[in-house]
Amino acid sequence: MVEGGRALEVLSAIRERYPIVMHGVSMSIGSADPLNRDYLRKLREAARRFSPAWMSDHLCWTSVGGRNLHDLIPLPYTEEALRHVVRRIRAVQDAIERPILMENVSSYMAFADSAMPEWEFLSRVAEEADCGILLDINNVFVSAFNHRFDACEYIDAVPADRVVQYHLAGHSDHGTYLLDSHDHPVREEVWSLYERAVRRFGAVSALVEWDDNIPDFGALAATADRARRIFINAASNFVRRDRNGGSAERTGTAPVPADHRA
Numbered sequence: 001m002v003e004g005g006r007a008l009e010v011l012s013a014i015r016e017r018y019p020i021v022m023h024g025v026s027m028s029i030g031s032a033d034p035l036n037r038d039y040l041r042k043l044r045e046a047a048r049r050f051s052p053a054w055m056s057d058h059l060c061w062t063s064v065g066g067r068n069l070h071d072l073i074p075l076p077y078t079e080e081a082l083r084h085v086v087r088r089i090r091a092v093q094d095a096i097e098r099p100i101l102m103e104n105v106s107s108y109m110a111f112a113d114s115a116m117p118e119w120e121f122l123s124r125v126a127e128e129a130d131c132g133i134l135l136d137i138n139n140v141f142v143s144a145f146n147h148r149f150d151a152c153e154y155i156d157a158v159p160a161d162r163v164v165q166y167h168l169a170g171h172s173d174h175g176t177y178l179l180d181s182h183d184h185p186v187r188e189e190v191w192s193l194y195e196r197a198v199r200r201f202g203a204v205s206a207l208v209e210w211d212d213n214i215p216d217f218g219a220l221a222a223t224a225d226r227a228r229r230i231f232i233n234a235a236s237n238f239v240r241r242d243r244n245g246g247s248a249e250r251t252g253t254a255p256v257p258a259d260h261r262a
Contacts, residue, residue, distance in 0.1 A: 001042040015050050021165070022052040023134075026068060029088050029102070030061035030075045040095040047096060054164055056101035056134045059085070059122060076111035077121040082128070089129035101164050102126065103134035106142040106171075106180035118143065119157040126162040133158060135201075136167040137194045138186070138209075142178040151189075155197050163201045168194060168227060169209040183212035186223060191230065198234035206231065 002008065014020065026039065047055060060072040075081050093099055104122055116124075126133050135158060144151035170184030186208070198204070206227050210220065 001039075001046050011050065019053050020050060022047065022050070022055045024055070024057040025072065026062055027057035027092065028062040028068075029057060029059065029092065030073075030081065030085050031063050032061075032084075033063055033066060035088060035091060035095075037095070040092060044096040047098060054101055054132065055096070055098065056103055056132075056165065058105050059102040059125060060105045072105040074105060074107040074109070074111075075121075077114040077116045077118060078111075079115065082121060082124055085125055086129040089125070089131050093129075093131065099131055101132040101134040102129075103136050103167070104139050104143075105136075106139040106146075106178075108146055108177060108179075110147055117149065117154075117157075119154040123157060123159050123162070126159060131162075132164040133162045134165045134167065135163050135197065135204075136169070137197060138167065138169040138171060138190050139180055141187070141190050141193055142171050142180050145178045151193055152196060155193060155200060160201050163197075163204055166194065166197060166204055166206040167209055168206055181212065182209045185219075186226075191226070194227070195230050195234045198231055202235050 011020075022043075024043070028036075043055075058072050060074055062069055062072060075085070089100065089102065102122070102125060104118065107118075122133065125131070135155075137155075140151050140154050143149075144154065168186050168190065169180065169182045170186050170190075172179045172181040172184060194206070208220075208223050208227060210223075214220070
């Protein structure tokens, strides 16, 4: 989102050969601050230049009083917060002239005023703002452990027609809580949850996030291969549920998504 330089040169060269998606951390969709119109203008210009398959950011807030906290702070799951976020997502989509995906974040505290579970809040935001969902499977597991809810219930409650991408990642285990650190291998329970998601949502692209303590390429490739095998096995015969819980679609085969790699 700058005017020039090496980063844009490299990205332009990559875009000539591969499709890309754009993923942000600074939209601060849940903040009480006004939307940053300069940020949205630059985002729109970048999207016009690179034509991403989709764009995403996080269902949280990251700024207050014009200062960026550089962290993904959770929201209270209330009707007031829901209305606020829906209005802002619709305004963002109008400003950048395309739909966006909202990603569920990992969290380590909960608001006493929350009036609904996280999955209901996420689902209603997607429906009422008419946006997509980037379902971070690891974040579901981390938050489920930290807040003692059922991760499977979360996966089963998200509207199937809104999920456009998955994130997979590793986290660090601190005994009484899990931290979404992206510096460990994907945990077995997260792989199982991913398989459950694929069986429900079908042919949805997945991305493995690994940001620190990065292993050699062979380990990364093996992680991507495992994700691909789970996808092929689980998506080859899945049932998509309609909004009333009935069987809406069954597929016999499904292609491997093009960006299904680490």
